Amino acid sequence: MKIATFNVNSIKVRLPILLSWLEEAKPDVVCLQEIKCLAGDFPTLELKGLGYHTEVVGQRSYNGVALLSKAPALDVVAGLPGDDADAQARYVEATVEGVRIASLYLPNGNPVATEKFSYKLAWIKRLKARAETLLVQEIPFVLAGDYNVCPTDADVFDPAALRDDALCQPESRRGFRALINLGLVDAFRIFHPEPHRYSFWDYQQGRWYRDEGLRIDHLLLSPQAADRVIAADIDKSPRGKDKASDHTPVWCELAMR
DNA sequence: ATGGTAGCCTTGCTA
Numbered sequence: 554m555k556i557a558t559f560n561v562n563s564i565k566v567r568l569p570i571l572l573s574w575l576e577e578a579k580p581d582v583v584c585l586q587e588i589k590c591l592a593g594d595f596p597t598l599e600l601k602g603l604g605y606h607t608e609v610v611g612q613r614s615y616n617g618v619a620l621l622s623k624a625p626a627l628d629v630v631a632g633l634p635g636d637d638a639d640a641q642a643r644y645v646e647a648t649v650e651g652v653r654i655a656s657l658y659l660p661n662g663n664p665v666a667t668e669k670f671s672y673k674l675a676w677i678k679r680l681k682a683r684a685e686t687l688l689v690q691e692i693p694f695v696l697a698g699d700y701n702v703c704p705t706d707a708d709v710f711d712p713a714a715l716r717d718d719a720l721c722q723p724e725s726r727r728g729f730r731a732l733i734n735l736g737l738v739d740a741f742r743i744f745h746p747e748p749h750r751y752s753f754w755d756y757q758q759g760r761w762y763r764d765e766g767l768r769i770d771h772l773l774l775s776p777q778a779a780d781r782v783i784a785a786d787i788d789k790s791p792r793g794k795d796k797a798s799d800h801t802p803v804w805c806e807l808a809m810r
Numbered sequence: 811a812t813g814g815t816a817g818c819c820t821t822g823c824t825a
Contacts, residue, residue, distance in 0.1 A: 562825085563817055587825085589818065614818045615825095661825060701825095755825090756815040799816080799825080 554650060554807045556582045558697040558770050559791075560658070560753075560800035564588040564619070567798055568596055574791050575603050580804060581623045582649050584656030584697040588617035595619060612642035618656045618698070622649045633657070634686075635679035643676070652778065652807065653687060657698035662719030670719055673701070677728035684735055684773075693778035693807070696737070699800065700771050702729045704739065707748035708768035710760075720769060737773040740785040740805035752787050753800045761792060770803045781807040 557580040561567040564585065575583070583605070588595065592611035600607055605621040610631045620626055626647035633644035646655040657680065662673030680696070687694050702725045706712040715721045733739065741750070751766025760766060774782060785805035792801035 566817070587817095614820090615823085663825080758814060 554582065554652065554809055555580045555804055556584070556652075556654060556695055556697060556772065556807065557802045557804035558584040558586070558656070558699070558772060559802040560586040560699040560770060560798060562587045562589070562798040562800065564590055564596060564617075565594075566796060568599060570791050570794055570797065572599065572603065574788075574802065575600075575605070575621075578788060578802070578804070582654055583621040584654065585619040585621065586617075586656065586658040586699045587615075588619055589614060590617060608645055608647055610642045610645045616642045616658055618643060618645050618658050620645050620647055620654065620656045622647075622654075624650050633676070633679050633683060635682055636675075650809065651693070653690075653692055653694035655683075655694070655696045655698070657696060657700070659698065659700045659702065661701045662722075662725065665717065665719050665722055670722075673719060674724055674728060677725070677731075681728070681731055681735065684732060684737060688735060688775060691777060692775065693781060694775040695740075695772055695778050695805070695807075696732075697772040699769060700729065701769055702726060703767050703769055704729050704771075708751075710749065710751070710765035710767070715767070720767060732773055736776050738776075738779040738782075740772040740774050740779075740782055741768075741787065741803060743779075743782060744785050750787060752803050754792060756799050761797075770800055772803060772805050774805070778807060781809075783808050
């Protein structure tokens with residue numbers, strides 16, 4: 554089963570690029586972030602045309618996540634548990650072919666020293682609590698999405714320039730490591746130890762052209778999922794197209810028997 | 811030198 558995560562930065566604008574990538578890459582499950590639309594405005598029919606079921610947690614203008622799957626998605630959880638007052642559309646989770654899969658959009662957190670950063674850290678704590686709940690079940694699961702965390706300086710084109718950014722703060726990295734220390738595995742790093750591989754390039758200052766990016770889109774695997782993973786990579790091709798997202802897809806493949 | 815780009819039911823906010 555091939556599982557991908559892709560921050561599309563507006564599903565409306567990115568639909569042509571997404572559809573052509575789906576036809577080419579043929580993922581079984583796709584976790585989308587920043588769809589930036591209400592569930593009712595999501596292009597369900599166009600995706601059904603390529604054989605995908607859709608589960609959408611939408612929001613006007615900002616955020617919004619979705620789960621696309623060739624097989625039906627069961628037992629859907631909409632929203633990250635742990636704070637009923639949190640209205641931001643950043644999490645959807647469901648079971649596909651026996652694998653529990655979440656599409657998550659972790660808060661950016663900039664600027665640091667504002668309530669945006671404390672919201673980010675609180676959100677990471679809730680995600681950790683959710684991971685602990687899932688771990689008890691001893692099932693294969695994948696937490697995939699835009700984490701807005703560069704785990705180490707090897708995931709940043711210029712660590713000094715990003716030193717004060719919320720994506721590289723020690724507290725952000727500590728939160729990410731807390732997930733790893735539960736026993737979750739960064740799928741990409743199993744197969745790619747090399748530094749300076751990125752999943753995001755800012756639109757500004759020629760970052761894509763100069764390959765000056767960040768690795769912030771991750772698939773974290775439960776031990777039972779990590780036992781099955783046979784490949785993982787970043788697919789840079791959608792980022793080079795006209796009207797590209799500032800992110801590109803990251804994927805992994807699980808052996809199903 | 812605090813710029814630059816992209817997307818949003820826009821005139822500022824978010825990333």
